[in-house]
Every structure is written in C-alpha cells, then in structure tokens.
Amino acid sequence: MTPADLILAAESDPSSSPSPSCLDDTLCNLVWDWTRSSWFAESSFWVLIKPLRIIMILLIAMLARYLLNRTIARLVRTTSQTSVPTILRPLRERIPTAPTTDPAAIYPERRRQRAEAIGSVLRSLVTAFVFSIAALMILKELGFDLAPLLASAGIAGVALGFGAQSLVKDLLAGLFMLLEDQYGVGDTVDLGEATGVVEAVGLRITTVRDGRGVLWYIRNGEIVRVGNKSQGWAMVIVDVPIGFASTEEATRVMREAAERVAEDPELASEFVEHPEVLGVEQLTVDGAVIRTVAKTTAEGQFAISRALRRRLVEALENSGIAGRIAAARVFPRPAAPPDQGGTGQGGAT
Incomplete structure (x- = not known):
C-alpha cells in the first residue's frame, strides 16, 4: 500500500487518533478536536x-x-x-x-x-x-542548517574581498566622498588627469566632461586629490603689466575701473567682497606687474574675471598709460658695422 493510500485510510477511519506526542502539543490537540483528522493534526505545525x-x-x-x-x-x-x-x-x-x-x-x-x-x-x-x-x-x-551556509558565505566574502579589492575601494571612496561633500554634479573640479565639469556622481564612478568635450569616467578609488572650483566662493586674480609707467597713476586708474565693475548691476550680485588693487606684484625686465583681486561666488568667477580684464585694459588705454607702455618697448638698435654693408645709422626695433 502506498503512503497516499495510508493517509486516505487514516482520514477515512475516524477511530484513528494522533500519536501521544502530538496530543501533548496544544495546537495538535486543538486541531484534532476541531477536525478529528489525525493527519491534519500531525501536520498542523507545518501547515499552520x-x-x-x-x-x-x-x-x-x-x-x-x-x-x-x-x-x-x-x-x-x-x-x-x-x-x-x-x-x-x-x-x-x-x-x-x-x-x-x-x-x-x-x-x-x-x-x-x-x-x-x-x-x-x-x-x-x-x-x-x-x-x-x-x-x-x-x-x-x-x-x-545555517551553519554551513554562513561558513560558505564567509569564505565567499573573503574570496570576493581579495578578488574585488578595487571595487570595494571604489565603493567606500564614493560613500565617503558623498558624506564629506567633496564635489557634486555641476561643480568644476580638478582631479589630476581630468579637469572639467562633473556630470554624474556614483558610488563607483565619477563622470567629468573637460573643456574639449571629452567625457572622463574616473573610478572613485583612484581619486587621490580633488580641487573643487565651485564650492562657496572663489578668488579672481588679474595681473596686468604696466611696463615702466607710473605705478601710482596706474594703480589709481585700475582701482577706479575695478570699482565700476563692482557697481555693474549685472555683476554686483556675484561679488562677495569689493575688488581690490593690491599694487605691484612683481618686477620683470619689461617693468612692473600690478595685481587686482576680487572675491566672488563660484558661479560668477569666470564672468567677473573676463569683465575685470576688459575694463582694466580699457581704463589703461583711455588714460594713455597703454600708449606709454608700447613706447617704452621700442628700443634703439645699434648701428651695423660698415664692413657688413650697413649704412652706419641706427634704427629702431
């Protein structure tokens, strides 16, 4: 007789009762009282x-x-x-x-x-x-039995850790990068090999598009330094050579031009602090170099940098200083010796 026949026979025989161990169980006894089915009472633990x-x-x-x-x-x-x-x-x-x-x-x-x-x-x-x-x-x-399963999972985890060290490194670096707010989408960053605008930030890959339109995919674990040009504020630095013209006059003209840039309604909101002409930054064989600095918002630094350069150059031209700079760069040329076919008269270069 097959097991199915035994089950059917047990169910059809109302005199059959569950085992004593089942009757000692509260649930089994309750199911037996309700259904009078020994098979259902015996399997109540697995069924219910x-x-x-x-x-x-x-x-x-x-x-x-x-x-x-x-x-x-x-x-x-x-x-x-x-x-x-x-x-x-x-x-x-x-x-x-x-x-x-x-x-x-x-x-x-x-x-x-x-x-x-x-x-x-x-x-x-x-x-x-x-x-x-x-x-x-x-x-x-x-x-x-979970013991072999957990042991196998532990061994697999160790093997995966050794085989995918770079992946784990990328994921951890990406997580800490997000927590520390090192950069975000839209920031202009310098990551060493790639410099450009961040287009996507993930736990494993950061995507940067550079100035030529090349899209760089950089693993987070390979990023050892980050230069973020878009966080908070930026410092615009403009160095203008003035030759051997008067530094006091050039500084005054450049300061007035910088103030006009700061008062421009289209650019005023991008300044964090008013621009300042620091004075002579260095001396070269061509003369003095005057530095102008401005503290701006990160987004407005490029527009203000271009505006400052244009206004400073225009101010030097309108004041006549630019003409004196060009004249100072015309040096006398020594006369050529007569035996080289020269006329013996000096020229200008």
Missing part, C-alpha cells in the same frame, strides 16, 4: 505554524524597512534646513577654524541634492540588510 511564522517574519521585515526608510527621509528633509546632523555636514564645517562663509547659504540646492544621494544609498543598504536577515530567518524556519 510554519507559514504563519514566515508571514510574520516578512511583515516585521517590511515594517522595519518602512520605519527605517521614514527615519532616513526625515533626516534628508532636515538636511536642507538650518539644523543639519553632524554626519551630513561637510568636513570643512566640522573644523572650528573653518571660514564663516557657508557654501550652503549660497547654494542651498547643492545640500539638498547631496542629502538625496546619501539618502538613496542608505535606503538601499537598509533594504539589503533587513531582507537578508529575513531570508536567513525564513531558511531557519524551513529547517535549513
């Missing part, structure tokens, strides 16, 4: 308890994931406001001697984007962690 436990594990995992994701979402929302958790503050804001200029006050959208990126990473990690624990608990409920 196990599925209920698995469903409960999944519900608890989903609830835990929902609560953790809600906490992360609230953390992301508060990041765009004045009160920012320390873990989400850029490294320079945690240093007591850091400048008082807050880049987030100039670019609040930048902080929001960075918080969203970190929140997305944290939500992915929470989902993977919670459901991995739930999967292990479900396997245990189904009777699997």
